Amino acid sequence: MLLLISSCKPKETPKEERYVVLSPEVAEIMAALELTDKIVGLTAECNYPAEFASIPKVGRFGNVGKEAMLKLEPTVVFAAGLEQEAIAEELKKLNIKVVTVYPQSLDELYDAITYIGAITGTQQRAKALNEELQASVAAIKKKADQLARPRVYLEIYRNPLMSVSDESFVGQILELAGGDNIFPTLEREYARVKPEDVINAEPDIIICYSRDSISNIIKRKGWQNIPAIKNGYIYTHKEVNPDHILRAGPRIPLGLKRLYDLYEAWGRDQRS
Structure with a gap:
């Protein structure tokens, strides 16, 4: 810092x-x-x-x-x-x-x-x-530690396609809330990724901050069989406030709680 x-x-x-x-x-x-x-x-x-x-x-x-x-x-x-x-x-x-x-x-x-x-x-x-x-x-982490951990893809840009590594603040937040980032290691904290790497990683949850709509994301070539898309676990800035996730500020607990709720809902579906 x-x-x-x-x-x-x-x-x-x-x-x-x-x-x-x-x-x-x-x-x-x-x-x-x-x-x-x-x-x-x-x-x-x-x-x-x-x-x-x-x-x-x-x-x-x-x-x-x-x-x-x-x-x-x-x-x-x-x-x-x-x-x-x-x-x-x-x-x-x-x-x-x-x-x-x-x-x-x-x-x-x-x-x-x-x-x-x-x-x-x-x-x-x-x-x-x-x-x-x-x-x-600490309270959120305690609950998150009990979760089945979904594989999470967070997209920050569309052209070029960019995501976050575990070295980034955002990557740390994804993990702390109870998820596993599909790109734990990248060249930089925020870096380009290939569409085929997203497909092959088979994320359970997609959070897209590139301002693309859910309908457009679903139509991306080869993405239809990604578990997150098949099962409806795809979210944009409309469902997950980016300011609660991307900003290292005092509203971070709100972002952690929102992510935890998404992960927990996914886990319930896996058990049913």
Whole structure:
């Protein structure tokens, strides 16, 4: 996980904190820490909670507007890694304090919450949030450990076809909820896969976030005999909220619970 902070020059007069947040995961953490009233700017992807709708937007995750940010006079900008590294460097050169947080596992999520709590003076809230999350995750894991484990295929892109490995945050979530990822090892955490490899892996459950419809997925060449398709265990973003699965944020227990419920329903059918 990236946890980086750059210091700005000392101010003569302390300013009220004004946060610009460029990552939806971090934005959700800050909302959970009751910091929404200090957020003055967000990227368009920051869509939860509902209060974020009225906060000015400074572009998209991969295309942040520097001038739009500067107009908001932030005291701290919270950025992620990846394509936000360049804008983060530009802001640092302007003596704007930049905090980079990019959790890529549950443990890193807990660390990120602690870190953000320390920076924003909400240490006790952060501690309580972590305890609540850890208890929720442990409760789901305890139940998931009793399940018959379905083979799961999660699709994040259609063209090219892409899935997740067990090294990714999403892969860890699939496993923790009680499933077996059909692509435990890939070249990267999120990587291209071949249609024939999906077919040969015979997944019991398919979760498709590529915005393809169930009717179109069923029509893919050679996929008709995949167990998930034959038995009706195929889901899209309409049935499984991607923000609960793909974002390393405080709503992860909701995603784990949803996956557990799908796995448990599949297991019941196997016993009947």
